[in-house]
């Protein structure tokens with residue numbers, strides 16, 4: 001039974017400007033976590049999912065972007081959700097676990113019984129309340145959301161082996177060179193506050209190893225200088241791997257959609273996944289129209305209220321049109337993201353593409369990317 005004074009906080013790791021380089025050039029204009037998918041900033045999707053967590057006290061975003069880059073979004077989303085959302089800035093990258101540890105005093109302010117930890121660059125249905133229930137039934141320090149993927153793609157992720165009955169995490173390897181398992185880490189976790197002790201232990205071990213290297217040999221000293229800083233701790237390699245098989249970590253498998261958003265091409269796919277999810281979660285965000293008073297809409301389409309789309313244009317499926325965009329008469333848009341202030345002139349066709357901020361696509365032009 002859930003106790004009403006049991007509080008939960010959620011933390012979203014947003015990284016910083018030196019991360020997410022595969023997302024360039026899109027992340028040169030806007031921090032990757034704020035790039036729009038289905039018309040909403042990437043982090044808006046996990047943040048809205050957090051709303052379904054019972055007894056949620058606070059949402060923290062941890063990153064090493066300038067504070068001003070998140071200030072506007074953080075204040076508008078806090079008002080919209082009526083849940084405090086706060087951006088905590090690291091002075092430098094501390095790794096996915098080091099960043100969390102760095103702000104342990106803030107995170108523990110609400111004395112939470114559980115802490116959700118989410119990567120900002122994953123696209124899924126975020127089954128957070130189910131994870132919380134599953135975690136409580138397993139016990140232990142943490143539960144990881146996992147999914148089965150094709151054996152060929154598994155090596156891009158953390159591969160793991162779990163007990164089929166108890167769901168205990170038995171073995172974990174981050175991006176292995178040889179195949180271990182087609183069950184992978186989705187980058188969505190729930191922990192008890194004991195996670196901070198585990199990270200503290202990892203820090204101590206790293207410092208001890210660095211000290212040992214310094215006093216043993218010149219050769220070792222050379223490798224120590226190449227090693228990561230002692231206050232840099234990665235959740236996957238430094239915490240999950242060593243704790244596997246110790247009855248501390250468990251897994252919760254999702255059978256729903258899941259993707260990682262590392263490249264611009266993936267943002268198009270994930271925009272489509274979120275648009276189709278809106279059918280169940282936020283149908284009011286999807287456009288409608290049959291070409292009489294407004295454009296013909298096919299499938300799942302988002303149009304920002306300030307965008308102007310001519311009634312003779314045909315839009316969709318999987319199209320997202322951002323603020324102040326203008327789409328002219330007879331234009332045809334299929335599977336694309338149209339960013340702010342874009343102009344698509346009469347009879348232009350855009351298929352499977354992202355049209356960058358303030359661009360103009362001329363009359364009768366055709367922009368079509370090859371589908372991979």
Ligand code: GDD
Nearest residue numbers: 013014015062063093094095099119120157158185186187
């Ligand atoms: N604040 C902060 N500080 N965030 C960070 C830092 C840091 O120093 N380093 C990474 N992050 C954030 C990233 O923005 C991302 O949201 C998350 O932490 C994980 O990033 P990486 O550590 O670079 O790992 P990855 O994305 O290559 O792989 C991880 O996620 C996969 C799922 O998407 C691993 O956990 C894989 O096992 C997992 O499959």
